[in-house]
Amino acid sequence: MxxxxxxxxxxxxxxxxxxxxxxxxxxxxxxxxxxxxxxxxxxxxxxTPEHIKRAMFDAVLEGNNSYGDSEGYLELRQAIAEREKAKNSNSVGTESIVVTTGITEGIQLLLGAMVDNGDELLVPGPTYPPYSSVTRYYGGKPVPYRTIEEKGWRPDLDDIRSRISERTKAILIVSPNNPTGAVYRENDLREICNIAGEHGLPVISDEIYDMLTYGTEHVSPSRVSKDVPMVILNGFSKSYLVTGWRIGYVVFRDSGGYLSDLQDAFLKEARARLCASNPAQRAMVAALRGPQxxxxxxxxxxxxxxxxxxxxxxxxxxxxxxxxxxxxxxxxxxxxxxxxxxxxxxxxxxxxxxxxxxxxxxxxxxxxxxxxxxxxxxxxxxxxxxxxxxxxxxxxxx
Ligand SMILES: Cc1ncc(COP(=O)(O)O)c(C=O)c1O
Missing domain, CATH: 3.90.1150.10 (Aspartate Aminotransferase, domain 1)
Incomplete structure (x- = not known):
């Protein structure tokens, strides 16, 4: 047995x-x-840059070893808000930002609050696997939209349109993309936001590679569209060389209150998982505000x-x-x-x-x-x- x-x-x-x-x-x-x-x-x-290691070391020595707030360390959320404004002209308050144990936990909490049995999430085909596997875990169905290899893996906008159904909950963008390395152009992003807007859907944008581009600058959909509700996921693992420290964040960008219940549900889950690493969050303030x-x-x-x-x-x-x-x-x-x-x-x-x-x-x-x-x-x-x-x-x- x-x-x-x-x-x-x-x-x-x-x-x-x-x-x-x-x-x-x-x-x-x-x-x-x-x-x-x-x-x-x-x-x-x-x-990992020396000053970031030192900040982690100092945070531990200074006694920041207790649990932290579930939504994240306030000073880090302030630094993230400043960063989003400077990089993407995206004005968000600290109350719209939650710090997570890497984007990975952000994906779990977000899809946990978003996906019920039979719900669908439009994901790029191909895509980073957890978006699909976590959707399935919650009884949902990942629906891949085509990206066109001959055109540098840019999204097929007609295919996105054709895959929207009554069960679609959101459209996911991962740019720069894992695994293809595609960096989506502004006109494609604008069109995806238009499609989302026409159907009353939020856009989820994973921007973990936004600083790692080779000539084509990353454009965030949050810069392109100011009215479509958006959930942005970003993290420190790759750009700040702290993969093992497990710090990421989720931004709810929403002017009309459409995402407020979703954010509440997300925060309930966040409280139930206590908090992200307290000293690592403090070190991430040094990462964002220190030399780049x-x-x-x-x-x-x-x-x-x-x-x-x-x-x-x-x-x-x-x-x-x-x-x-x-x-x-x-x-x-x-x-x-x-x-x-x-x-x-x-x-x-x-x-x-x-x-x-x-x-x-x-x-x-x-x-x-x-x-x-x-x-x-x-x-x-x-x-x-x-x-x-x-x-x-x-x-x-x-
Ligand atoms: C697109 C994408 N999102 C998220 C992650 C995971 O990020 P984190 O280390 O913040 O959990 C990865 C890791 O490879 C990734 O490729």
């Missing part, structure tokens, strides 16, 4: 970490695997790594990729015939090339199929080794 877990938990999938088990098997036999599956810059050669010079260095290094990776991939027979304009992922297409699935391809590359990628179908079974995702966070010499491994695996008989 075995205890039977719930179907909703058994259905939770996260392809980005699911393939670590077969990688560990190979590592156990003494072979080094280059892991390019997880989007964590701190796991590579990007280090690490970002310039980071973007420069990432651009070089992106250019190298894209060139190598496009030189390979059977692989093609559009250059990402933001974030730190490439999402190449597997053109070579004969593969059973993208997962089969990724497992083959792991076994014969000793590089760990993520299968594209983990980001959407339709729009991600026959693709794979790689980070380009590693230094060029490591990316070179990984690309050599991929080439070797492509030459190895299946």
């Amino acid at each position: 075995k205890f039977k877990p719930t179907a909703r938990a058994a259905g939770m999938e996260y392809a980005i970490r699911d393939l670590v088990l077969p990688a560990r098997e190979i590592e156990r036999s003494g072979t080094r695997v280059i892991r390019l599956n997880i989007g964590d810059p701190v796991a590579f050669d990007f280090d 010079t690490h970002l310039t260095r980071m973007v420069k290094a990432l651009k070089e790594r992106r250019d190298y990776t894209v060139r190598r991939l496009n030189e390979m027979d059977g692989i093609s990729v559009t250059a990402p304009e933001g974030a730190f992922y490439v999402f190449p297409r597997i053109d070579a015939p004969g593969w059973k699935s993208d997962r089969d391809f990724v497992l083959h590359v792991l076994k014969h090339g000793h590089v760990l990628f993520v299968n594209g179908s983990g980001f959407d079974s339709q729009y991600g199929a026959m693709h794979f995702r790689s980070v380009f966070l590693a230094p060029v010499d490591v990316m070179a080794e990984a690309m050599d491994g991929l080439e070797k695996a492509l030459r190895t008989a299946r």
Whole structure:
């Protein structure tokens, strides 16, 4: 006899970490695997800026080790409000901001308050998996809208329109996108906001990669539309190199009171989970208000790594990729015939090339199929080794 877990938990999938088990098997036999599956810059050669580390250290030494407020540390929410105003011309008060344990918790709380059985969330196809899996967890249905690979993975506006139903609760935008690296243009954002406005739907905007772009500046939908109700999720993990500290935030941007009950429900959930890390929140004040010079260095290094990776991939027979304009992922297409699935391809590359990628179908079974995702966070010499491994695996008989 075995205890039977719930179907909703058994259905939770996260392809980005699911393939670590077969990688560990190979590592156990003494072979080094280059892991390019997880989007964590701190796991590579990007280090948390010194002044941010010091602020965390000081916050602990000064005794900020108790529980904090459920909605977040007030001074941090003030700094976030200033940041939103400066970056996106988005004027929000601290009462509209909630600090969470990473965006990840923000997604859980938001969809917990938004999605009931049978409700639908329009998500980009492909997309960052938790938006789909958490929607399913709450009995809802993620409905992917097409993004057009030949046009740099920009959103297909007609497809968005055609997928709206009576059960649609919101339209999700993730720009810069994970896994495609697409940075949505202002006219596309304006059109998505118009569609949302016509149907009385809020827009959810995940902006975690907003500072990591390579030439095309990020535009927030909150800058483009001032009247469509919006829930903005952002976080410190990537831009401030604190992935393990788990601090993010959610902004309810709403002029007409349309989101007030949703925000109340969100806050009820937030109180039930107590608070985000107290000392880490204080350190994030220093992150927002202190020097930002690490970002310039980071973007420069990432651009070089992106250019190298894209060139190598496009030189390979059977692989093609559009250059990402933001974030730190490439999402190449597997053109070579004969593969059973993208997962089969990724497992083959792991076994014969000793590089760990993520299968594209983990980001959407339709729009991600026959693709794979790689980070380009590693230094060029490591990316070179990984690309050599991929080439070797492509030459190895299946
Ligand atoms: C689009 C997107 N949103 C959110 C997250 C998670 O962010 P956090 O570390 O703030 O939970 C990620 C992590 O990869 C991401 O790619």
